[in-house]
Amino acid sequence: MSGEESISYTESIHRAKNIYRFPLIPVRGIPLMSHIANNWDEICAFQPHPSDLLIATYPKAGTTWTQEIVDLLLHNGDADVCRRAPTVQRVPFLEIFAPQPIPSGLELLSKMDPPRVIKTHLPIQLVPKGFWENKCKTIYVARNAKDNMVSYFHFDRMNQTQPEPGPWDGYIHKFMKGELGWGSWYDHVKGYWKERQTRNILYLFYEDMKENPRREVERVMRHLDLLLPDDVISRIVELTSFQVMKENPMANYTFIPKPIFDFSISPFMRKGVVGDWSNHFTAEQSKMFDEDYERKMEGWNIPFRTQI
Numbered sequence: 414m415s416g417e418e419s420i421s422y423t424e425s426i427h428r429a430k431n432i433y434r435f436p437l438i439p440v441r442g443i444p445l446m447s448h449i450a451n452n453w454d455e456i457c458a459f460q461p462h463p464s465d466l467l468i469a470t471y472p473k474a475g476t477t478w479t480q481e482i483v484d485l486l487l488h489n490g491d492a493d494v495c496r497r498a499p500t501v502q503r504v505p506f507l508e509i510f511a512p513q514p515i516p517s518g519l520e521l522l523s524k525m526d527p528p529r530v531i532k533t534h535l536p537i538q539l540v541p542k543g544f545w546e547n548k549c550k551t552i553y554v555a556r557n558a559k560d561n562m563v564s565y566f567h568f569d570r571m572n573q574t575q576p577e578p579g580p581w582d583g584y585i586h587k588f589m590k591g592e593l594g595w596g597s598w599y600d601h602v603k604g605y606w607k608e609r610q611t612r613n614i615l616y617l618f619y620e621d622m623k624e625n626p627r628r629e630v631e632r633v634m635r636h637l638d639l640l641l642p643d644d645v646i647s648r649i650v651e652l653t654s655f656q657v658m659k660e661n662p663m664a665n666y667t668f669i670p671k672p673i674f675d676f677s678i679s680p681f682m683r684k685g686v687v688g689d690w691s692n693h694f695t696a697e698q699s700k701m702f703d704e705d706y707e708r709k710m711e712g713w714n715i716p717f718r719t720q721i
């Protein structure tokens with residue numbers, strides 16, 4: 414589908430006036446937006462092809478960035494090809510069902526030939542079994558809890574289909590209790606960490622990508638069994654920098670109309686930094702969060718960094 418077609422698609426959503434904040438409904442104990450929960454059987458039954466690649470993340474951990482890196486790697490760093498359509502059409506979002514700002518993942522997938530790159534925010538236990546049975550390659554991106562939550566908070570404010578975030582202080586507690594869409598951050602990052610070796614999962618950290626994007630792009634390249642020349646890798650690093658992606662209409666979500674993504678509240682490509690949490694948490698909130706974090710993450714040794 415071309416970018417032009419996608420714009421008319423979103424305009425039609427705009428006209429439909431059926432935009433509202435979807436409530437959360439638990440699916441096997443995980444709160445998912447109602448349009449996902451109501452279509453769960455179909456989502457769960459999705460059969461990927463062994464050549465399909467899964468990009469899995471907790472929301473706001475660096476999905477779009479990784480999608481862009483992967484698309485460019487698969488197209489030899491060709492910027493024009495990777496501007497063929499918005500991210501949501503190049504990389505179907507497995508569990509999303511219309512009416513949404515984003516086209517239904519299963520519908521898009523049914524029109525695409527493998528190998529496909531597929532996005533999901535599902536925790537590992539809800540990922541359709543076919544991905545593991547078919548030994549599909551997976552990339553998981555994790556981001557430190559505090560920055561991840563800040564980014565999610567601003568996204569919930571601006572995306573008028575996400576559940577109402579409420580005030581910041583209450584949001585922290587919802588995050589800690591796993592009450593946001595797609596459930597507990599803690600369980601999400603642990604679930605993929607535990608299985609990373611047995612299920613061919615490349616486990617990336619947002620902070621590592623910020624610190625040394627070239628090193629991480631090369632890790633993704635090797636995971637995809639590709640070997641691209643140095644100058645192509647350099648171009649991909651440049652094209653996937655925050656500044657370049659923020660200006661790229663096929664990567665920055667500006668094609669989604671204002672009634673759905675209200676950029677006057679917060680842009681999708683917001684800050685793209687490590688450590689913005691320190692501008693949001695009070696000292697007291699930070700202490701309370703850290704103490705709870707230590708309890709929940711004890712014994713896991715997942716190397717998260719809240720600063721670089």
Ligand code: PPS
Nearest residue numbers: 472473474475476477478564654655682683684685
């Ligand atoms: S989503 O809606 O779950 O798919 O969002 P996701 O893409 O996972 O996360 C959005 C956050 O990632 C930041 N971002 C980037 N940071 C650095 N470099 C690049 N290229 C990049 N692309 C996206 C984006 O700005 C959001 O983070 P915040 O902290 O809100 O700025």
